[in-house]
Structure formats: C-alpha cells, structure tokens
Amino acid sequence: MKLLYQYARKYKKAMSIALALMVTELIVELVQPLVMAVIIDEGVVQRDMQTVMMWGSVLLLLTVVAFIAGIVSSFFAAEVSQGVGYDVRHNLFEHIQSFSALQMQRFSTPSLITRMTGDITQIQGLLFMLMRIALRAPLFIIFGIVMAFIIHVKLATILVAIVPVLLVIMYWIMTKGMSLFRTVQTKLDEVNRAIRENLHGIRLVKAYYRVRHEKSRFFQTNRSLMDITKKSLSLMEVTMPILMLGMNGSIVIILWFGYQEIGQGTAQPGEIVAILNYATRILGAFGVFSFLIMNFSRGTASASRIAEVLQSDVDEPIQSSKPESKDVKGKISFDSVYFSYPNTNANTLRDITFTADPGQVVGVLGETGSGKSTLLQLIPRLFPVTSGTIYIDQTNVNDQQGWFRDQIALVPQELHIFSGTIRENISWGNEEATMEEIIEAATDANIHSFIASLPDGYETVVGQRGVNLSGGQKQRISIARALVKNPRILLLDDSTSALDANTESRVLKALNRRSCTTVIVAQKISSVVDADKILLLQQGRVAGAGSHQQLLKNNELYQQIYYSQISEEVVNHVSKPRA
Numbered sequence: 001m002k003l004l005y006q007y008a009r010k011y012k013k014a015m016s017i018a019l020a021l022m023v024t025e026l027i028v029e030l031v032q033p034l035v036m037a038v039i040i041d042e043g044v045v046q047r048d049m050q051t052v053m054m055w056g057s058v059l060l061l062l063t064v065v066a067f068i069a070g071i072v073s074s075f076f077a078a079e080v081s082q083g084v085g086y087d088v089r090h091n092l093f094e095h096i097q098s099f100s101a102l103q104m105q106r107f108s109t110p111s112l113i114t115r116m117t118g119d120i121t122q123i124q125g126l127l128f129m130l131m132r133i134a135l136r137a138p139l140f141i142i143f144g145i146v147m148a149f150i151i152h153v154k155l156a157t158i159l160v161a162i163v164p165v166l167l168v169i170m171y172w173i174m175t176k177g178m179s180l181f182r183t184v185q186t187k188l189d190e191v192n193r194a195i196r197e198n199l200h201g202i203r204l205v206k207a208y209y210r211v212r213h214e215k216s217r218f219f220q221t222n223r224s225l226m227d228i229t230k231k232s233l234s235l236m237e238v239t240m241p242i243l244m245l246g247m248n249g250s251i252v253i254i255l256w257f258g259y260q261e262i263g264q265g266t267a268q269p270g271e272i273v274a275i276l277n278y279a280t281r282i283l284g285a286f287g288v289f290s291f292l293i294m295n296f297s298r299g300t301a302s303a304s305r306i307a308e309v310l311q312s313d314v315d316e317p318i319q320s321s322k323p324e325s326k327d328v329k330g331k332i333s334f335d336s337v338y339f340s341y342p343n344t345n346a347n348t349l350r351d352i353t354f355t356a357d358p359g360q361v362v363g364v365l366g367e368t369g370s371g372k373s374t375l376l377q378l379i380p381r382l383f384p385v386t387s388g389t390i391y392i393d394q395t396n397v398n399d400q401q402g403w404f405r406d407q408i409a410l411v412p413q414e415l416h417i418f419s420g421t422i423r424e425n426i427s428w429g430n431e432e433a434t435m436e437e438i439i440e441a442a443t444d445a446n447i448h449s450f451i452a453s454l455p456d457g458y459e460t461v462v463g464q465r466g467v468n469l470s471g472g473q474k475q476r477i478s479i480a481r482a483l484v485k486n487p488r489i490l491l492l493d494d495s496t497s498a499l500d501a502n503t504e505s506r507v508l509k510a511l512n513r514r515s516c517t518t519v520i521v522a523q524k525i526s527s528v529v530d531a532d533k534i535l536l537l538q539q540g541r542v543a544g545a546g547s548h549q550q551l552l553k554n555n556e557l558y559q560q561i562y563y564s565q566i567s568e569e570v571v572n573h574v575s576k577p578r579a
C-alpha cells in the first residue's frame, strides 16, 4: 500500500477530482431514499400531485448529477491508475537494468516478467477500484446507517445490529483471501516458467520426442494454479450467500416491525420504504465487498511483490548521462581471487592470481566445470569477487564506474541474437558505428562474405533468437558485435567452438591484429595455442600458467590434455573417408 501511495501522490489533482466526484455520487445515493420517502408520504399518500411532480423532478435531477459525476470520476480514476501503472513499469524496468547477475538469479526471469506485467495490471485495477468503489462502499454503509437513524431510530437499530456480524465475517474472509491470492501469483510464476522453458526448448522437446513428458509437466503446474485459484474463488463465493442471509433476515425484521409501527402511527409508509431502500443498498455495498476483498488481496499481494524488486539493492545505479570515458590501457590483474556463488558452500574459484598485459592474448583452458566462464564474468564485474582483488589497469573493478564496461566486450557462451537486421545486431555493440566499421568488424569475425552473399545483405532480418542462422554464424555475428565496440578488453567465452579449424584460425588471427587485451576461454588447445599466456584451470585453481611451449614442456596435466586432443584429431582425420 505504501508503494501505491508513493506513486499515486504524483497524480494528486486527478485523484482529488475522482474522489470529489465519487463523494458527489455517494451524497446523491444517500439523499435519494430520503426524497423517495417525501414523495410517498407527502405526495402519494396525501394525493398531492404537485409534490410528487416537484420531488420527482428533484429525484431525476439527482440521478443525472450522479450519472455525470460517475462518468467523469471514472475518467480521472483511469488516468491515475494507468499513469501509476506506467510509472511503476518504467521504474521496475530501469531498476532491473541495474541488477547484478546475482540479483537476476535471485528473482527468476519468469517471475520478473510476471511482476512487470500481471502484477502491475493488478495494482492498476486495485487503484481504480480504490478511487471508484472501495471508499464508496464503506462510506455508504456508515452514512446509510446515519440516514436511517435520522428517518426512524427503532427501525435503524435493527439494521445496525446485523452490521458488526457481517464485518467480522468480512475480516475473516479478507485475511484468508490475502494469503490465498499471494499463492495464486506464485503459481502463476511457475506456469510462466514452464511455458517459457517449453517454448525455448521446443526443438529439443520434439527431437527427443518428449512432448508427452512436457505436457504432463505443464499439466501439473497448470492444475495446481487452477486448484489454488478455485480455492480462493470459492472463498469469495461463500461471501455472497452469507450476506444475503444476513441482510434479507434484517429486511424481514424491519418489515415486521415497520408494520407494527405504522399500526401504532409512529411511522409513515415512506419512512419504511426509505429504511428498506437503505438496507438493500447497504446489502449491495457489502456485496461489493467480496469483489473488493478479492481485488484488494490480489492487488496488495502484487504490490508487495513489486516492492520487493524495487526495494532490493542495485549493483550499479544507472547514470542519467553517459559518464566520461577514461582511456583504459587494458591491463588485467587477478590478485588471489576467490569466488563462490550464493547458496553454495564451495569456492568455484580459488586463489587465482595472474596478469594480462595490455594487448596480450590469454587463453583459459580446463575441464568442464573448472570455472573458466566464471573467471571471465568476474572481469566486467557481472559477479563481485568473494575475496581478493581484480584490477583493470591500476583500479580495483569494485571501484570502477559503469564506464569501464564501455571498454570491455564480452561474447558470452550463451549467445543472444536480437530480432532485427544483421546490421542492427552488430551495431548494437556500438550505436555510433559507421557502415565501414560494421563491415570491418564483420570481416574480422569472418562473417562479411556470408552476409554479403545474402539477398538483403546487412539488412537481412534475423528471426527471434537468430533461428535462421547456424550456430557458427551466430557466434561470428556476436564476435562482430563485440569488435565493432573497438574494446580495450575482449572476452570470448568458448565463442569459436562452432567454427571449423580454418575459420577459427582466420578469426583468431584477425583478433590478434586488433591489439586489445583478449581473454579466450576454450575447450581446444588449438584455439589458444598462439596465446601469449595460457591459464590451466582445475577445480577452480590455476594448475598451470605459461605459453603453450612452456606448459607442454613442464605441465603434466597440459600434456595429458594436449595428447588426448591430438590423438582425437588424428583419429578423426584418419577415419574421415577420402573425397
């Protein structure tokens, strides 16, 4: 609720108009039964047509006033709720951009998507409802009772007796509903995750003939969402019959007492009609409560899920203007770096110390899971180190401002191709790049001739996630995207794994000419054989460092890897049928 208040404050004027008009509607609604009583008692009963006509016109006028007030109030309420939704979505998006990789891991992607879409829609609905009916219903109950007392104290007392009972029931339903609807939103996250994973891996699902398995996995998640939603809705459904029972009971009692009062001459028929009118409308207001509770529970659950994201710490606040770039030379130094992922006990990286001088090429080799990608991701501080220090030139990366990433280009293992043209995909790395620079980067990444051979060349549209590109083409476009940035530090995470030996060697040679500091994570020794330095990782530790020749001479582990890869290549070569 605090979140809603914070955001709605900006729309104070529109909110005040919406609320003032809502109060106008309320006043009209409260006065209407009173006017009806006058028409009946002084007009119909007394057979005074003039009074009927006069008060009838007043009633009509009041109805028109309420109608117009209702429309205009809805207009302003919509302006506030849509405006708040827009602002919250905007701020959430901006906040998430400042998240570290660790925070992204904490809130899963599907959950963030649900919070930015479904949850925001919920709070928009809640806000609209708060301005239109949430206040009106309780206010009508309070003032309706006051008006009933003004008309007839004894009959109004009967009406009042039932209200506390109904309020207690409402409170119980509300607290129960809150926790149920919170669970509904969590289940919705799970359904989103299941859909996302399935759609991402749809080719794999089909290739493995796992459609049935996936169907049953989705069925279970979907089913549990349905079950919990049904449970929360059924809680709401019991509300209405309880209300009807209570209020209709009180109406019968009012009628019975009203009949006696008329007999004794202490009440007029119009007064009984007015009291019944208030009773029915109060019943209506309670009826709205069940709808309010449902939306309130959902809305507040959504608001707290949004607040959870907005209140979480950001890794680096986004600067409003691009910070001035410093000239980075490109020296990278690791000084006794330890790193562990959250919720894991063991260190993924242990006591890593090495230096890459500006312009040097450093290869990182090691068995799968030895920590190569992790090491690479620590350089642009995607994850903060657990202990030790990483320096870029002489500055600790923890003290670097956002601009230092401007000088680093990372090609991650999991490639990302945006929907758009090939030119847009490459120039994403540097919006100011000229066409010549784009072509130069594509040439160095050994993808220019392929692009040029396409009918639309650089304007060829690539499908979502690059579906119409091969793995090797995606890798080379990603390398071109990194090169167009003209970085001082280039980080390649297994980025040439899908290339054949000749293409890979051409790409690596072109990278060498660029004279930026390059760290290449690779599986094959052939990818890093010309590197100035090779780091050999084993279970998160440096098990050897030096040039290819030095390691081949002195390092047993390196020799084992080298000879196993050489023999694999020989076997592959020998077993290849001659053309």
Ligand SMILES: Nc1ncnc2c1ncn2[C@@H]1O[C@H](COP(=O)(O)OP(=O)(O)OP(=O)(O)O)[C@@H](O)[C@H]1O
Pocket (backbone or CB within 6 Å): 105, 341, 342, 344, 348, 366, 367, 368, 369, 370, 371, 372, 373, 374, 375, 413
């Ligand atoms: N986001 C993460 N959260 C928790 N643990 C992780 C995460 N990413 C990697 N790990 C763990 O850290 C260890 C090192 O992973 P990393 O990806 O750095 O290895 P790698 O040497 O690059 O492997 P590969 O050659 O298979 O890509 C692995 O045991 C992995 O399970």
